[in-house]
Amino acid sequence: MQETATDYIIVGHGIAGSLLGYFLEREGASCLYIDSPQQIGSTQVAAGIINPITGRRFVKSWRVDSLLPTAQELYRQLEKELGISFYHQRALIRTLFNRGDENNWQARMLDDAYAQYFQAEVQLGQIEHCTKPAFSYLEVAHTAQVSIGKLCDSLKRMHKAEGTLIETAFDHDQLEMGPEGVQYGQYQANRIVFCEGWRSRFNPWFNHLPFGGNKGEVLLIRLPEAKLERMFKHRIFIVPFEDDLYWVGSTSDNNFTDDSPTANGRTYLYDRLTEVLDTPFEVVKHRAAVRPTVKDRRPYLGTHPLHSQLVLFNGLGTKGASLAPFWAKHLSDHLTHGTALDAEVDISRFVE
Ligand SMILES: Cc1cc2nc3c(=O)[nH]c(=O)nc-3n(C[C@H](O)[C@H](O)[C@H](O)COP(=O)(O)OP(=O)(O)OC[C@H]3O[C@@H](n4cnc5c(N)ncnc54)[C@H](O)[C@@H]3O)c2cc1C
Missing domain, CATH: 3.30.9.10 (D-Amino Acid Oxidase, subunit A, domain 2)
Known part of the structure:
Protein backbone atom coordinates (compact mmCIF):
# COMPACT_ATOMS: atom_id res chain seq x y z
CA MET A 1 0.00 0.00 0.00
CA GLN A 2 1.44 3.33 -1.03
CA GLU A 3 1.85 5.91 1.75
CA THR A 4 0.17 9.28 1.13
CA ALA A 5 1.27 12.37 3.03
CA THR A 6 -0.97 15.36 3.64
CA ASP A 7 -0.86 18.39 5.92
CA TYR A 8 -4.32 17.79 7.39
CA ILE A 9 -6.84 14.99 7.63
CA ILE A 10 -10.29 16.51 8.17
CA VAL A 11 -12.93 14.16 9.56
CA GLY A 12 -16.41 15.41 8.62
CA HIS A 13 -17.39 17.34 5.49
CA GLY A 14 -20.30 19.35 6.91
CA ILE A 15 -20.12 23.14 6.95
CA ALA A 16 -17.41 23.08 9.68
CA GLY A 17 -15.01 20.71 7.88
CA SER A 18 -15.75 22.15 4.43
CA LEU A 19 -15.01 25.76 5.35
CA LEU A 20 -12.03 24.97 7.54
CA GLY A 21 -10.54 22.97 4.65
CA TYR A 22 -11.29 25.83 2.26
CA PHE A 23 -9.30 28.31 4.36
CA LEU A 24 -6.43 25.88 5.02
CA GLU A 25 -6.12 25.11 1.30
CA ARG A 26 -6.19 28.83 0.53
CA GLU A 27 -3.08 29.07 2.73
CA GLY A 28 -1.40 26.41 0.58
CA ALA A 29 -2.02 23.42 2.89
CA SER A 30 -3.10 20.02 1.58
CA CYS A 31 -6.21 18.39 3.09
CA LEU A 32 -7.67 14.91 2.94
CA TYR A 33 -11.35 14.72 3.85
CA ILE A 34 -13.04 11.68 5.39
CA ASP A 35 -16.83 11.72 5.55
CA SER A 36 -19.33 8.96 6.05
CA PRO A 37 -22.05 8.80 3.37
CA GLN A 38 -24.12 6.57 5.67
CA GLN A 39 -24.72 9.36 8.20
CA ILE A 40 -27.05 12.35 7.90
CA GLY A 41 -25.16 15.51 8.84
CA SER A 42 -26.88 18.52 10.36
CA THR A 43 -25.70 20.61 7.40
CA GLN A 44 -27.73 18.44 5.01
CA VAL A 45 -31.02 19.11 6.81
CA ALA A 46 -30.63 22.77 7.84
CA ALA A 47 -32.38 25.63 6.07
CA GLY A 48 -29.29 27.75 6.70
CA ILE A 49 -31.26 30.72 7.96
CA ILE A 50 -29.15 33.65 9.07
CA ASN A 51 -31.23 35.56 11.56
CA PRO A 52 -29.53 38.20 13.71
CA ILE A 53 -32.48 38.68 16.11
CA THR A 54 -34.01 35.69 17.90
CA GLY A 55 -36.45 34.69 20.63
CA ARG A 56 -39.56 36.26 22.15
CA ARG A 57 -37.43 39.11 23.51
CA PHE A 58 -35.77 39.83 20.18
CA VAL A 59 -32.21 39.47 21.38
CA LYS A 60 -29.24 40.08 19.08
CA SER A 61 -27.23 36.89 18.44
CA TRP A 62 -23.76 36.58 19.94
CA ARG A 63 -21.14 38.60 17.96
CA VAL A 64 -23.51 38.98 15.06
CA ASP A 65 -22.11 42.38 14.04
CA SER A 66 -18.80 40.77 13.02
CA LEU A 67 -20.11 37.36 11.97
CA LEU A 68 -22.55 38.53 9.31
CA PRO A 69 -20.20 40.57 7.06
CA THR A 70 -17.65 37.72 7.12
CA ALA A 71 -20.32 35.18 6.21
CA GLN A 72 -21.74 37.26 3.39
CA GLU A 73 -18.32 37.96 1.88
CA LEU A 74 -17.25 34.32 2.01
CA TYR A 75 -20.48 32.89 0.63
CA ARG A 76 -20.52 35.35 -2.26
CA GLN A 77 -16.89 34.53 -3.01
CA LEU A 78 -17.64 30.79 -2.97
CA GLU A 79 -20.63 31.28 -5.27
CA LYS A 80 -18.27 32.84 -7.80
CA GLU A 81 -15.56 30.22 -7.40
CA LEU A 82 -17.92 27.23 -7.58
CA GLY A 83 -20.31 28.69 -10.15
CA ILE A 84 -23.41 27.87 -8.08
CA SER A 85 -26.04 29.89 -6.29
CA PHE A 86 -26.68 29.06 -2.65
CA TYR A 87 -26.64 32.40 -0.76
CA HIS A 88 -30.02 34.14 -0.86
CA GLN A 89 -30.66 37.42 0.85
CA ARG A 90 -34.29 37.05 1.92
CA THR A 143 -31.33 38.06 7.12
CA ALA A 144 -30.43 35.40 4.56
CA GLN A 145 -30.95 31.78 3.64
CA VAL A 146 -27.81 29.84 2.83
CA SER A 147 -28.21 26.40 1.28
CA ILE A 148 -25.22 25.06 3.20
CA GLY A 149 -26.04 21.49 2.15
CA LYS A 150 -25.80 22.47 -1.51
CA LEU A 151 -22.52 24.31 -0.85
CA CYS A 152 -20.99 21.28 0.89
CA ASP A 153 -22.21 18.91 -1.84
CA SER A 154 -20.49 21.08 -4.43
CA LEU A 155 -17.21 21.12 -2.47
CA LYS A 156 -17.51 17.35 -1.93
CA ARG A 157 -17.88 16.74 -5.67
CA MET A 158 -14.78 18.85 -6.24
CA HIS A 159 -12.76 17.00 -3.60
CA LYS A 160 -13.94 13.65 -4.91
CA ALA A 161 -12.81 14.57 -8.42
CA GLU A 162 -9.43 15.68 -7.01
CA GLY A 163 -9.12 12.40 -5.08
CA THR A 164 -9.02 14.14 -1.68
CA LEU A 165 -12.33 12.84 -0.29
CA ILE A 166 -12.70 9.37 1.16
CA GLU A 167 -16.33 8.43 1.69
CA THR A 168 -16.21 6.06 4.60
CA ALA A 169 -16.73 6.03 8.36
CA PHE A 170 -13.60 7.09 10.25
CA ASP A 171 -12.50 4.45 12.76
CA HIS A 172 -10.88 6.17 15.76
CA ASP A 173 -9.21 2.90 16.86
CA GLN A 174 -7.13 2.88 13.68
CA LEU A 175 -5.48 6.26 14.32
CA GLU A 176 -1.84 6.03 15.36
CA MET A 177 -0.15 8.91 17.10
CA GLY A 178 3.44 9.77 16.13
CA PRO A 179 5.76 12.41 17.61
CA GLU A 180 5.22 14.75 14.65
CA GLY A 181 1.81 13.80 13.35
CA VAL A 182 -0.67 10.99 12.88
CA GLN A 183 -0.99 7.88 10.75
CA TYR A 184 -4.35 6.58 9.55
CA GLY A 185 -3.97 3.49 7.41
CA GLN A 186 -1.89 4.58 4.41
CA TYR A 187 -2.36 8.28 5.22
CA GLN A 188 0.23 10.28 7.12
CA ALA A 189 -0.71 13.80 8.26
CA ASN A 190 0.79 16.55 10.38
CA ARG A 191 -2.56 17.09 12.03
CA ILE A 192 -6.05 15.68 12.12
CA VAL A 193 -9.06 17.94 12.65
CA PHE A 194 -12.31 16.46 13.90
CA CYS A 195 -15.42 18.21 12.51
CA GLU A 196 -17.84 15.41 13.31
CA GLY A 197 -20.87 17.42 14.39
CA TRP A 198 -22.85 15.89 17.26
CA ARG A 199 -20.98 12.58 16.87
CA SER A 200 -17.89 14.13 18.47
CA ARG A 201 -19.36 12.86 21.74
CA PHE A 202 -18.07 9.42 20.60
CA ASN A 203 -14.56 10.73 19.87
CA PRO A 204 -12.22 9.15 22.44
CA TRP A 205 -9.87 12.17 22.56
CA PHE A 206 -12.48 14.86 23.00
CA ASN A 207 -15.35 13.12 24.79
CA HIS A 208 -14.33 14.88 28.04
CA LEU A 209 -15.96 18.05 26.63
CA PRO A 210 -19.60 18.81 27.48
CA PHE A 211 -21.21 18.01 24.12
CA GLY A 212 -24.99 18.24 23.82
CA GLY A 213 -26.97 17.38 20.69
CA PRO A 292 -24.15 19.92 17.38
CA THR A 293 -25.19 21.93 20.42
CA VAL A 294 -22.81 22.42 23.35
CA LYS A 295 -23.03 23.41 26.98
CA ASP A 296 -22.16 27.11 26.90
CA ARG A 297 -23.41 27.73 23.32
CA ARG A 298 -20.00 28.85 22.13
CA PRO A 299 -18.08 27.03 19.38
CA TYR A 300 -15.43 24.48 20.35
CA LEU A 301 -12.06 25.22 18.72
CA GLY A 302 -8.62 24.02 19.70
CA THR A 303 -6.14 21.25 20.24
CA HIS A 304 -6.07 18.28 22.57
CA PRO A 305 -4.36 19.18 25.89
CA LEU A 306 -1.68 16.45 25.44
CA HIS A 307 -1.57 15.81 21.68
CA SER A 308 -1.25 18.99 19.67
CA GLN A 309 -1.69 17.05 16.41
CA LEU A 310 -5.35 16.42 17.36
CA VAL A 311 -7.62 19.39 16.67
CA LEU A 312 -11.37 19.99 17.16
CA PHE A 313 -13.84 22.27 15.37
CA ASN A 314 -17.36 21.85 16.70
CA GLY A 315 -20.20 23.44 18.63
CA LEU A 316 -21.86 25.36 15.79
CA GLY A 317 -25.17 24.47 17.40
CA THR A 318 -28.24 26.02 15.79
CA LYS A 319 -26.29 28.67 13.86
CA GLY A 320 -23.77 26.96 11.61
CA ALA A 321 -24.55 29.18 8.61
CA SER A 322 -23.55 32.38 10.40
CA LEU A 323 -20.85 30.98 12.72
CA ALA A 324 -18.88 28.67 10.43
CA PRO A 325 -17.25 31.24 8.08
CA PHE A 326 -15.79 33.42 10.85
CA TRP A 327 -14.63 30.59 13.13
CA ALA A 328 -13.27 28.41 10.32
CA LYS A 329 -11.05 31.32 9.28
CA HIS A 330 -10.11 31.94 12.92
CA LEU A 331 -9.05 28.30 13.40
CA SER A 332 -7.23 28.21 10.08
CA ASP A 333 -5.25 31.33 11.07
CA HIS A 334 -4.40 29.72 14.38
CA LEU A 335 -3.18 26.51 12.74
CA THR A 336 -1.23 28.16 9.93
CA HIS A 337 0.03 31.38 11.52
CA GLY A 338 -0.06 30.57 15.23
CA THR A 339 -2.48 33.41 16.06
CA ALA A 340 -4.09 33.04 19.47
CA LEU A 341 -7.52 31.47 19.76
CA ASP A 342 -10.25 33.66 21.15
CA ALA A 343 -10.67 32.62 24.80
CA GLU A 344 -14.46 32.35 24.43
CA VAL A 345 -14.18 29.55 21.86
CA ASP A 346 -10.90 27.88 22.89
CA ILE A 347 -11.64 24.43 24.34
CA SER A 348 -8.92 25.00 26.92
CA ARG A 349 -11.68 26.85 28.82
CA PHE A 350 -12.78 23.41 30.05
CA VAL A 351 -9.37 22.38 31.43
CA GLU A 352 -9.24 22.81 35.21
C1 LIG B 1 -33.46 20.70 11.66
C2 LIG B 1 -32.27 21.63 11.66
C3 LIG B 1 -32.41 22.94 11.26
C4 LIG B 1 -31.32 23.79 11.26
N1 LIG B 1 -31.48 25.06 10.78
C5 LIG B 1 -30.44 25.90 10.76
C6 LIG B 1 -30.57 27.19 10.22
O1 LIG B 1 -31.63 27.57 9.72
N2 LIG B 1 -29.50 28.02 10.27
C7 LIG B 1 -28.30 27.63 10.76
O2 LIG B 1 -27.35 28.42 10.76
N3 LIG B 1 -28.13 26.39 11.27
C8 LIG B 1 -29.17 25.52 11.28
N4 LIG B 1 -29.02 24.27 11.79
C9 LIG B 1 -27.73 23.94 12.43
C10 LIG B 1 -26.65 23.60 11.42
O3 LIG B 1 -27.10 22.53 10.63
C11 LIG B 1 -25.36 23.24 12.15
O4 LIG B 1 -24.94 24.29 12.98
C12 LIG B 1 -24.20 22.92 11.19
O5 LIG B 1 -24.66 22.32 10.02
C13 LIG B 1 -23.20 22.00 11.88
O6 LIG B 1 -22.20 21.68 10.95
P1 LIG B 1 -21.06 20.65 11.30
O7 LIG B 1 -20.18 20.56 10.11
O8 LIG B 1 -20.43 20.99 12.62
O9 LIG B 1 -21.80 19.24 11.54
P2 LIG B 1 -22.51 18.28 10.48
O10 LIG B 1 -23.16 19.02 9.42
O11 LIG B 1 -23.33 17.32 11.26
O12 LIG B 1 -21.30 17.51 9.81
C14 LIG B 1 -20.57 16.51 10.47
C15 LIG B 1 -20.07 15.54 9.42
O13 LIG B 1 -19.18 14.63 10.05
C16 LIG B 1 -19.41 13.35 9.53
N5 LIG B 1 -18.92 12.38 10.52
C17 LIG B 1 -19.18 12.33 11.85
N6 LIG B 1 -18.54 11.28 12.41
C18 LIG B 1 -17.85 10.68 11.39
C19 LIG B 1 -17.00 9.54 11.32
N7 LIG B 1 -16.66 8.80 12.40
N8 LIG B 1 -16.51 9.20 10.11
C20 LIG B 1 -16.78 9.92 9.00
N9 LIG B 1 -17.58 11.01 9.01
C21 LIG B 1 -18.10 11.38 10.19
C22 LIG B 1 -20.93 13.30 9.34
O14 LIG B 1 -21.27 12.31 8.42
C23 LIG B 1 -21.20 14.70 8.83
O15 LIG B 1 -21.11 14.75 7.42
C24 LIG B 1 -30.06 23.36 11.74
C25 LIG B 1 -29.92 22.03 12.12
C26 LIG B 1 -30.99 21.16 12.07
C27 LIG B 1 -30.81 19.71 12.46
Missing part, protein backbone atom coordinates in the same frame (compact mmCIF):
# COMPACT_ATOMS: atom_id res chain seq x y z
CA ALA A 91 -36.36 39.19 4.26
CA LEU A 92 -37.69 37.49 7.39
CA ILE A 93 -41.21 38.28 8.55
CA ARG A 94 -42.13 37.29 12.09
CA THR A 95 -45.58 37.14 13.62
CA LEU A 96 -46.22 39.21 16.74
CA PHE A 97 -48.83 37.32 18.71
CA ASN A 98 -49.99 39.93 21.21
CA ARG A 99 -49.44 43.37 22.73
CA GLY A 100 -46.58 42.04 24.91
CA ASP A 101 -44.63 40.92 21.81
CA GLU A 102 -45.25 44.28 20.21
CA ASN A 103 -44.00 46.15 23.30
CA ASN A 104 -40.82 44.05 23.43
CA TRP A 105 -40.16 44.70 19.78
CA GLN A 106 -40.81 48.43 20.01
CA ALA A 107 -38.44 48.71 22.98
CA ARG A 108 -35.71 47.07 20.88
CA MET A 109 -36.39 49.44 17.97
CA LEU A 110 -35.41 52.33 20.25
CA ASP A 111 -32.03 50.76 21.04
CA ASP A 112 -29.29 52.07 18.70
CA ALA A 113 -27.45 48.75 18.82
CA TYR A 114 -30.50 47.10 17.24
CA ALA A 115 -31.66 49.78 14.83
CA GLN A 116 -30.02 48.31 11.71
CA TYR A 117 -31.68 44.91 12.28
CA PHE A 118 -35.31 46.01 11.99
CA GLN A 119 -37.16 47.40 8.98
CA ALA A 120 -39.32 50.36 9.90
CA GLU A 121 -41.99 49.25 7.41
CA VAL A 122 -43.03 45.64 7.13
CA GLN A 123 -43.52 44.30 3.60
CA LEU A 124 -45.53 41.08 3.78
CA GLY A 125 -45.44 40.36 0.05
CA GLN A 126 -47.19 37.10 -0.83
CA ILE A 127 -47.40 36.06 2.84
CA GLU A 128 -50.52 38.16 3.13
CA HIS A 129 -52.29 36.07 0.46
CA CYS A 130 -51.53 32.57 1.66
CA THR A 131 -51.57 32.75 5.47
CA LYS A 132 -54.25 33.42 8.04
CA PRO A 133 -54.20 36.94 9.51
CA ALA A 134 -52.19 37.45 12.71
CA PHE A 135 -52.13 40.11 15.47
CA SER A 136 -49.21 41.93 13.84
CA TYR A 137 -45.82 41.40 12.13
CA LEU A 138 -42.25 42.62 12.17
CA GLU A 139 -39.53 42.42 9.56
CA VAL A 140 -35.95 41.57 10.50
CA ALA A 141 -33.20 43.04 8.32
CA HIS A 142 -29.82 41.53 7.30
CA ASN A 214 -30.43 18.51 19.72
CA LYS A 215 -32.51 16.59 17.21
CA GLY A 216 -34.56 18.56 14.72
CA GLU A 217 -37.13 17.41 12.17
CA VAL A 218 -38.23 19.30 9.07
CA LEU A 219 -40.66 18.98 6.18
CA LEU A 220 -40.07 20.00 2.58
CA ILE A 221 -43.37 21.05 1.03
CA ARG A 222 -44.88 22.33 -2.17
CA LEU A 223 -47.31 25.25 -2.22
CA PRO A 224 -48.97 24.88 -5.64
CA GLU A 225 -51.01 28.09 -5.31
CA ALA A 226 -48.47 30.40 -3.71
CA LYS A 227 -45.09 31.88 -4.48
CA LEU A 228 -43.41 33.13 -1.32
CA GLU A 229 -40.19 35.06 -1.69
CA ARG A 230 -39.79 35.93 1.99
CA MET A 231 -39.02 33.75 5.00
CA PHE A 232 -41.87 33.60 7.47
CA LYS A 233 -41.83 32.65 11.14
CA HIS A 234 -45.13 31.86 12.82
CA ARG A 235 -44.12 29.39 15.57
CA ILE A 236 -42.29 27.46 12.83
CA PHE A 237 -40.31 28.75 9.86
CA ILE A 238 -41.59 28.53 6.29
CA VAL A 239 -38.66 29.25 4.00
CA PRO A 240 -38.34 29.35 0.19
CA PHE A 241 -35.79 26.64 -0.54
CA GLU A 242 -34.11 24.80 -3.42
CA ASP A 243 -36.04 23.13 -6.31
CA ASP A 244 -39.24 25.20 -5.81
CA LEU A 245 -39.76 23.62 -2.40
CA TYR A 246 -40.35 25.28 0.94
CA TRP A 247 -38.43 24.24 4.05
CA VAL A 248 -40.65 23.95 7.12
CA GLY A 249 -39.13 23.56 10.56
CA SER A 250 -38.38 22.62 12.99
CA THR A 251 -38.77 20.45 16.07
CA SER A 252 -36.32 20.46 18.96
CA ASP A 253 -35.48 17.41 21.08
CA ASN A 254 -32.61 17.14 23.57
CA ASN A 255 -33.58 13.61 24.65
CA PHE A 256 -33.34 11.85 21.32
CA THR A 257 -32.43 8.19 21.00
CA ASP A 258 -31.68 8.20 17.26
CA ASP A 259 -31.51 10.64 14.36
CA SER A 260 -34.44 9.31 12.29
CA PRO A 261 -37.67 11.18 11.41
CA THR A 262 -40.62 10.34 13.68
CA ALA A 263 -44.41 10.27 13.24
CA ASN A 264 -44.74 12.73 16.14
CA GLY A 265 -42.34 15.19 14.50
CA ARG A 266 -44.24 15.06 11.24
CA THR A 267 -47.60 15.53 12.96
CA TYR A 268 -46.29 18.49 14.96
CA LEU A 269 -45.03 20.30 11.85
CA TYR A 270 -48.11 19.40 9.81
CA ASP A 271 -50.44 20.76 12.51
CA ARG A 272 -48.49 24.04 12.79
CA LEU A 273 -48.71 24.42 9.02
CA THR A 274 -52.48 23.92 8.95
CA GLU A 275 -52.79 26.53 11.73
CA VAL A 276 -51.03 29.18 9.69
CA LEU A 277 -51.44 28.42 5.98
CA ASP A 278 -54.53 29.44 4.08
CA THR A 279 -53.53 27.62 0.90
CA PRO A 280 -53.14 23.91 0.03
CA PHE A 281 -49.75 22.28 0.59
CA GLU A 282 -48.19 18.94 -0.21
CA VAL A 283 -45.50 17.28 1.92
CA VAL A 284 -42.66 16.10 -0.31
CA LYS A 285 -40.01 15.03 2.23
CA HIS A 286 -39.60 14.58 5.96
CA ARG A 287 -36.05 14.70 7.34
CA ALA A 288 -34.22 14.74 10.65
CA ALA A 289 -30.71 15.41 11.95
CA VAL A 290 -28.95 16.32 15.19
CA ARG A 291 -27.62 19.83 15.77
